[in-house]
Amino acid sequence: MKLIDAAIHDESVIKKRSIRLFCCSRRDGAASFRETGPIRKQLPLWFGMVFLLFVSGLACAQSIWDFQEPVTPVARDSITASVDFMRIIMGIYAAVFAIFAYSIFKHRKSSGARPGAFTGPGTKWQWALAISPFLLLIYIDYIWMGIPAFHAIAQMEDTRTAAEMVVKVTASQWKWQYEYPEENIKFVSTIATTQDQIHNRAAKGEHYLQEVDNPLILPTNKKIRILLTSTDVIHSWWVPSFGVKRDAVPGYLREMWVNIEKPGIYRGQCAQLCGSGHAFMPIVVEAMAEPQFKEWLAQKKAQGAAAESAAGKAWSREELMAKGDEIYNRICIACHQAGGAGLPGAFPALAGSKIVNGPFLDKDGRLIKDGHLDRVMNGKAGTAMQAFKNTFSDVEIAAIVTYERNSFGNHMGDMVQPAQVKALR
Amino acid sequence: MTEAITTHDHPPAGIMRWLTATNHKDLGILYMSFGGLMFFIGGAFIMAVRAELLLPGLQLLSPGMYNQLFTLHALIMVFGAIMPFATGLNNYLIPLMIGAPDMALPRVNNWGFWILPFAAVLLLIPFFLQFFGIGSGASAAGWVMHNTSLDLQSGIGMDFAIFTIHLLGLSSLTGAINVVVTVLNMRAPGMTLMKMPLFVWAWLITAFMLILVIPVFSAAATMLLTDRHFGTHFFDAANGGDPILLQHLIWFFGHPEVYIVLLPAWGLIPHILATFSRKPVYGYRAQVYALWAICFLSFLVWSHHMLTSGLPLAAEVYFMYATMAISIPTSVLVFCWLGAIWRGAMTFETPMLFALGFVAHFGMGALTGMILPDVAVNAQYHNSYVIVSHFHYTFFGGGIFGMMAALYYWLPKFTGRMFDEKLGRLHFWLTVIFFNMTFIPQWFAGLDGMPRHIADYALRFSAMNFISSLGAFLLGLSQLLLVYIVVKCVRNGPKATGQVWEGAQGLEFTLPSPPPYHTFETPPLVK
Numbered sequence: 001m002k003l004i005d006a007a008i009h010d011e012s013v014i015k016k017r018s019i020r021l022f023c024c025s026r027r028d029g030a031a032s033f034r035e036t037g038p039i040r041k042q043l044p045l046w047f048g049m050v051f052l053l054f055v056s057g058l059a060c061a062q063s064i065w066d067f068q069e070p071v072t073p074v075a076r077d078s079i080t081a082s083v084d085f086m087r088i089i090m091g092i093y094a095a096v097f098a099i100f101a102y103s104i105f106k107h108r109k110s111s112g113a114r115p116g117a118f119t120g121p122g123t124k125w126q127w128a129l130a131i132s133p134f135l136l137l138i139y140i141d142y143i144w145m146g147i148p149a150f151h152a153i154a155q156m157e158d159t160r161t162a163a164e165m166v167v168k169v170t171a172s173q174w175k176w177q178y179e180y181p182e183e184n185i186k187f188v189s190t191i192a193t194t195q196d197q198i199h200n201r202a203a204k205g206e207h208y209l210q211e212v213d214n215p216l217i218l219p220t221n222k223k224i225r226i227l228l229t230s231t232d233v234i235h236s237w238w239v240p241s242f243g244v245k246r247d248a249v250p251g252y253l254r255e256m257w258v259n260i261e262k263p264g265i266y267r268g269q270c271a272q273l274c275g276s277g278h279a280f281m282p283i284v285v286e287a288m289a290e291p292q293f294k295e296w297l298a299q300k301k302a303q304g305a306a307a308e309s310a311a312g313k314a315w316s317r318e319e320l321m322a323k324g325d326e327i328y329n330r331i332c333i334a335c336h337q338a339g340g341a342g343l344p345g346a347f348p349a350l351a352g353s354k355i356v357n358g359p360f361l362d363k364d365g366r367l368i369k370d371g372h373l374d375r376v377m378n379g380k381a382g383t384a385m386q387a388f389k390n391t392f393s394d395v396e397i398a399a400i401v402t403y404e405r406n407s408f409g410n411h412m413g414d415m416v417q418p419a420q421v422k423a424l425r
Numbered sequence: 426m427t428e429a430i431t432t433h434d435h436p437p438a439g440i441m442r443w444l445t446a447t448n449h450k451d452l453g454i455l456y457m458s459f460g461g462l463m464f465f466i467g468g469a470f471i472m473a474v475r476a477e478l479l480l481p482g483l484q485l486l487s488p489g490m491y492n493q494l495f496t497l498h499a500l501i502m503v504f505g506a507i508m509p510f511a512t513g514l515n516n517y518l519i520p521l522m523i524g525a526p527d528m529a530l531p532r533v534n535n536w537g538f539w540i541l542p543f544a545a546v547l548l549l550i551p552f553f554l555q556f557f558g559i560g561s562g563a564s565a566a567g568w569v570m571h572n573t574s575l576d577l578q579s580g581i582g583m584d585f586a587i588f589t590i591h592l593l594g595l596s597s598l599t600g601a602i603n604v605v606v607t608v609l610n611m612r613a614p615g616m617t618l619m620k621m622p623l624f625v626w627a628w629l630i631t632a633f634m635l636i637l638v639i640p641v642f643s644a645a646a647t648m649l650l651t652d653r654h655f656g657t658h659f660f661d662a663a664n665g666g667d668p669i670l671l672q673h674l675i676w677f678f679g680h681p682e683v684y685i686v687l688l689p690a691w692g693l694i695p696h697i698l699a700t701f702s703r704k705p706v707y708g709y710r711a712q713v714y715a716l717w718a719i720c721f722l723s724f725l726v727w728s729h730h731m732l733t734s735g736l737p738l739a740a741e742v743y744f745m746y747a748t749m750a751i752s753i754p755t756s757v758l759v760f761c762w763l764g765a766i767w768r769g770a771m772t773f774e775t776p777m778l779f780a781l782g783f784v785a786h787f788g789m790g791a792l793t794g795m796i797l798p799d800v801a802v803n804a805q806y807h808n809s810y811v812i813v814s815h816f817h818y819t820f821f822g823g824g825i826f827g828m829m830a831a832l833y834y835w836l837p838k839f840t841g842r843m844f845d846e847k848l849g850r851l852h853f854w855l856t857v858i859f860f861n862m863t864f865i866p867q868w869f870a871g872l873d874g875m876p877r878h879i880a881d882y883a884l885r886f887s888a889m890n891f892i893s894s895l896g897a898f899l900l901g902l903s904q905l906l907l908v909y910i911v912v913k914c915v916r917n918g919p920k921a922t923g924q925v926w927e928g929a930q931g932l933e934f935t936l937p938s939p940p941p942y943h944t945f946e947t948p949p950l951v952k
Contacts, residue, residue, distance in 0.1 A: 017430060067805060068874050078801045082872075085799065089792040097785065099763060104781070107702070109770040115703040115928075116768040120711070133756055141749035145799065145836060150742060152801035157738045198881060200482040207483060210883045233574040234668060236733060240874035245804045247734045249669060250574055251662025254735035267883075271733075271808040271876040273567050275575055276489040279879035346561040346580065381663060383578060 021129075068240040071262045071287075075243025077152045156244065159257045163225040167218070170391075171228070171235035171248035171270070173384050174277030174334055177391050178216045185300050188391050189214045190330055191280045195338070197216035209266040213330065215284040219293035220260050228254040231386055233275060239283055260287040272329055275384060276346075277334050311394040313380040317402065320337055320415060324403020327396055332404075335384055340408035347384070351408035360401070360416075367424055373401055373416060377424070390424060394418040436942065444539075447531035448942060453517025454839070455538050457832075460510030463545065464825075465908075466895070467501035468901050470494045475897040478890045483881055491880035493552060494566035499568035499588050499927045500586070500840050501688060504593045505545055507824045511689035512537075512600045514831055515628045517839065518606065521933035521940065522622045524613025524949045526913060529606040529941050530599075537599035544592035551582040565736040567878065568673050571730075573660040573668035575648055583653065583804070587646045601639075608632075613932075615951035622931055623706065627692020630720045633682045633774075637724070643676035645671060669734060684723045686820060687787075688716060690827025691758055695765055696931065697834050701777035702769025703928035708761035715757035722751050732803045741800045744942040748798035759784070774926070775849030779830035783856055785821025793868075808878075811871030829856070829907075836911070838927045841939040842918030845878035848910050850872060855903035862896030 070076045104159075107113045121130045140146075168179040168186075179186035183396035192211040196202035205211065218224055228237055230248040237256075238245040260266075288296070314392045335347040342349030346403070350356050360373035367374045378396060379387035388397060398418040405412035436442045436451065446452050469932060474494050477486045486494070516534065520527055529535050552563035561580030570576050578582055608629045612621070613859075621629075649671065651657040658664035660671045699706045705713075728744045736744070760783050771777070793815045797803055805814060837843050871890035877880055882890060921938040938946055 055604050066872055074801065074804075078805050081799055082796065082802045082805065085802065087797040089795055093788060093792055096759065096763070100766070100781075100784070103763070103766050103768075107766065107771055108799075109703070109772045113768070113770045114918065115770040117705065118707070118768075119705045120708050120764075130760060133760060134753055137752050137756055141795070142746065143753060146746065146749065149585075149745060149801060153738065153741055153745070156801050156804065157741070194849065198483055200484065203886060204481065206884070208884050210741060230574075234553045234572045234734075235579065236810075238874075238876065240805065243801075243805055245733045245807055249662070249665075249735065251668065252735065268874065269876060269883075273492070273572055273575070273878040274485070276492060276565070278492075279488060279881045343487075343489070343561075344558055388575070 019114055034129050061151075065153075067243075070241060071260050071264070071266065072244070072258050074152070074156050074258070075241060077148075077155070078243045081148060081152060083144075088140060088145070106233070145167045155258070159225050159255045162223055163257060164222045165217070165219070165224045166227060167224055167238055168227045168229075169216075169239070169248065170231060171274075171281075172231040172386050172391065173233065173275055174270070174281040174329065175391070176216075176281070176283060178214075180297075182296055183301065185297070186306060187214050187300075189216065191282055193280070193282075194334065195329075207267065209280065210269065210282045210284065212282055212284045215265070215286045217286050217288065217293060217296050218258070218260060219290050220287050222290070223257055223259045225255060225257050228256070231390065232384065234272050235270050235274050235281070236272035237268075237283060238271040239266050239285055241266045241268075245271055248273065260285075263287050263289055270299055279346070280334065307393055307395065309420050314417060314419070315395070315398065317406075317415050320399045320402040321406065323395065323399035324401075325407075327392075327400045328403055328407075332400065340404070341411075350404055351410065353410075356404050356410055357412060361420075372405065373397075373424070377421070394421040394425075397421045429658070444459045445535070446538075447527075447535050447933075449520050449528045449531070449534065449941070450839075451517050451938065452528075452534050453513045453515075454536050456509050456513025456516055457539075457540070458513075459541055459545075460506050460508075460513060460828075461911075462642045463501050463505030463509065465505055465904070467498050470498040470501065472901050474498065475894040476599050477880060478882070478893040480891070481882055481884055481887055486880065488880040489562065489565060491879070493563045495878065496586075497548070497552065497563050500548060500564075501545070502587075502820070503568065503682070504550075505541075507686050507828060508597065509541060509684075510828050511598075511628075511631075514624075514689065514693070514828075514835070515600075517606055518835065518933060519607060519625055519628060520611070521936065521944060522552045522931060523608065523611065523616055524945045524951060525611035526606060526943065526946045526948075527711040528603050529611055531605045533599045534603055535817070537603070539674060540592050540596040540599075542594065544589045547592065548589040551580075551585045558767050565708030569679050570646075570649070571672045571675050571752050573649075573671040574662065576671075577653060579659060586651065587650045590646045591643055597635050598639050601635035604628050604632040606718055613945065613951050620951060621825050622692075622769070623695045623709065623712055624689070624692040626687045627716055629792050630716050632690040634685050634723070638678040638681045638685075641674055642682075644676035645678070648674075653752055662802045664751060669731075672731050672734060673727070676730045677724075679730065680727040681720075681723045683816075683819070684719055686824045687827075688720075690783065690787075690824055693831045693834075694762060694783055694827060697776050697780040697830050698762055698765035699930065700775060700834070700926050700928045702766045702771050704765065704769045705930070707767070708757070711757050712761050715754040715761075718754035718757075719751060722754070724748065724752065726798075729798050729803075732798075732800050733807045737827065745798045745800050749795065750794050752791070759788060759791070772927075774833075775844070775846060775853055776830050776834035776926075778850060778853040779826055779833060783823060783826040783830055786818055786826055786857075786860070789890075790818030790820075790822050793818065808872065808876055809871035810877060813877055814868035814871060817864045819865075821864075822885065826856075829853075831863055832911075833927075835933075836914060837918075837921035838933060838938050838940070840915050840918065841921055841937075842920055843921050844910050844914035848906065848913075850916075852903065852906045852910060855906065856900065859900035859903055860897050863900050864895040864896075865889070866896070 039047055066081045068290060070079045121127045156190050164180055168181055170177040175190040177186060178190045189212045194202060194211050197204050197208060199238050226244055228248040229252060230250040232250060235248040236245055242258045244256045245257060246254050267287045268283040270278060319362045336342055336350050340350030355372050355375055357370060360368055360371040362368050377387065377389040381384045398416040402415040405414060410419055437445060443455060446455060468489055474491060477484060516528060551560050554560050555562035562581065564580040564586035565581060566572060566575045568577055608625055648659045654657055658666040660666045660668050662668050695706045695712065697702045703943060724746060726748045728740060729748045732741060797806055797815065831840055833849055866889035870886045873885060923937045924934050925938060
């Protein structure tokens, strides 16, 4: 596990790791060599070689490459089931292909074999041999692995019994919103890796593409029920160490649960193709003991109160522009691109846009339908442009609209105050 | 062949021969050539994808372009390469194998083929239009388009893909109906159903599956089209529609589709194993029943593709146990393949190598398929690279290896010339080595937590992707050898006999190589 955890960002390390894979395969391959004698011009020998290489590659999985460290009961169950199943299928594969290999060596024309003329099992012994694999399979499928699997599913799906806490996850393109309904806290979590790192203009950090601005904070040793939904397309919430993956489907509330047994930082990402930002939708969960978690909750609540009062005060243009710049480069840039240039055919440009360079409030102070502020707050149905009033605070909406109207060569000169946004919600 | 037959042996010359082809052999060649061409186009797309994945960071492609490329790769490989190639084989071989003069519906046959190139062009048009600033490119929502709302967001590429699906569906239906009508009505006297070669059986069952599921797929695509443009809300959650409904419809098609791709290969493998073991087919009846059982079960397990979508507990348990049941008829097939070579007198010509390679790789795909339905474990595997690795062991290790085995086995029959055996073996070994080099690392990347469909990945997946990409490039390159082998064979391969292979059985090997333009106008008598 350590080997995997180590950050690999230069080629020398990559080479070392690949060499390790080949070494591991070669060791087993070489062993098989000695057993079968010197290389002759015999293709089946090579056939066996490749087969052993393949098996040894998979056998390595047990020791070096495997699931990430499991930290929930469900994850431990699934890694056990996976490893057991893996051993079973490798056993079946080895047994069946040992018989194949034997036949390939023994029953060759070149060694003078005379073909039989049978077309099915003849003797009782042969019938028994023919039936036994199916009995074995039925036993594996429905008893050996089947019964534990049933219990594992029942456990995995039991989201409600003794659940001590609820967290709601709302997915949208390409970020996660986390909400603690009982505490009245919610915030958005987006990727922290910079565009420069993605485009190879800056060195990649250890947690490249698996780092976020606001991680989900959860307490350890508590059964936490997680509710999932989406505001646009189907996403899928997956942290490998938790052993659960569930789709966030628009129009539905899905659920799952975790009980994290060990404090730490766990990383995952969206597992359902959800558009061009699919690779850039990481999940980071920080699990901490109950007292620290309580402390964090109190801190977060205080921040929320501060933000509430911030929405009341009048903001200067510079403050709004600075905040808008930060938000744009974190969120809007994924579609509208650097400099508001957009992607022709896919995402509209903001530079010189009619909507951005048009009015946004009518003379009675109401939102103009499809005006700039309306588009940001309510989104556009059927596109990736979502209703940001659901995820952004008043300050954030005011800042981003002000920023867009006065950047990328747009010179509207006007601004929006958080208080205005609050009144328009 | 009698005099009367050879006097009819004058198809129109030049391009008109192919445009107006109604002869099953001409159409078979057309289908197979088209499948081969698409194999290389689909392969070229994935080379670009693997090049992007060679190193972490975005080097070559934008994420949007990346999504288009793997979507096109999948659509082209499944619908453009494997299915048409298998259809070409059935066109050429079924009449020869059952002693019929041609397919039952020759003009429908012509129509079925000539839809295909237009469908392929339609699929690719938006991809090329984007370079001229028109539209947002080809469909980028994955080959089964099962993220409903993403489909609704997509640009014109999705509409083109929907129309392509309609056309391909029409083509598959005409082909399937032709197979059913031919097989049920035109067998030579004495060729009872239970005497038919297994390849014919496999295709008959495939045809029934196509007739059952293609309308579902077309209907789902049409509903998606009306959702996109005509204000219906079948799947649009924002308006009370159900995004999961589309997934059910598409996987109701999509799971049998897996067997539609594999059944023709399962049917032809026993022919090849029997020929090169110089033995009769082993367990004929068992294999026919197993194919029917798999056909039946394949309609009952579709939701195992949706185990993370939040199905009720009862459905999860049902789909898990139902899916596990497929391992039983599948193991009948593997047992019969073993029986086919047991105590034979084997030689290892290229088709035999590919057939054994098929068994070894498909075996791995099938066994990994035994783990996947376990719902609790599936939560970890689903939409990860484990799945990518698994289904390439079935589609490439099964489907493509099977098609390669068939191509090498019957190529001397089609062309009347032998191919270069040494090059054929080289092609086999290169394919085996680089295939495994490509897809074994993907399994481990998946176990380690790498999701599918991502244009860029975290550093922990670097080594596996690096090896996998190198393997993929070499795998792609080594397929060019196949082109050389086929061209060399057609141009100046040594003459093949009618029997071609020492142990070959079956009506098609009673004819000269290549068979005359019209065959079995007087049906042979089968004992």
